[in-house]
Amino acid sequence: MTRFTRRGLLAATVGTVGAIAGCSGGSSQSEPAGQTETATPLPGQPLSTPVAGDPEADVTVAVYEDYACPHCATYAESVFPQVREDYLTDGTVRYEFYDFPIPVDETVSWQAASAARAVQDNSGAEAFFTYSKRLFANQNQLGPDTYADLTEGLDVDGETVRAAATGELYRPTVSSDREAGIDRGVQGTPTVFVDDEPVEWSEIAYEPVRSAIEDARSDG
Incomplete structure (x- = not known):
């Protein structure tokens, strides 16, 4: 069961970034400098950006999200399905996903991202987007057991994903996305x-x- 920290709940309040609504935060100081890794990160990182739609499309949509952010869950469940239906199925748009743990929750924001990246690393981008959708749909129950259970029907072992999550094995990839987002001006999610x-x-x-x-x- 997710246990949101007081800091995380404060970060989850609605903020604006040039009139952008969502969970606010995003300075480089938000990532604890003294974070202790629970396991050695896997090699071959950072992973490539998960892409849906046509990789060669003329229009690119890039989205930064935190799996513990309630506004990201709203986006994932009410906006992304319409984007997929209208622009991804026919190849009009290249759609890119980027991790941006504010973090809304000090544990979940990082572990859920590593769980999703384990799915990507083992099963590819399509499985990643399926798993990502499941994470947002089960946001209030995120934790080690959930990370394993949500792999049902995907070509990846649940225990592999659980270990990746609890050990934050894909933190280099997640951190790389986050730092690139900060450089791009991202201050909140989504x-x-x-x-x-x-x-x-x-x-x-x-x-x-x-x-x-x-x-x-x-314009194109």
């Missing part, structure tokens, strides 16, 4: 870029993303 331009919204909704994609298509 943050969406369409062709490098941030989507501005006062609430998490599909229309601002759709409008930004259509503007990018027109």
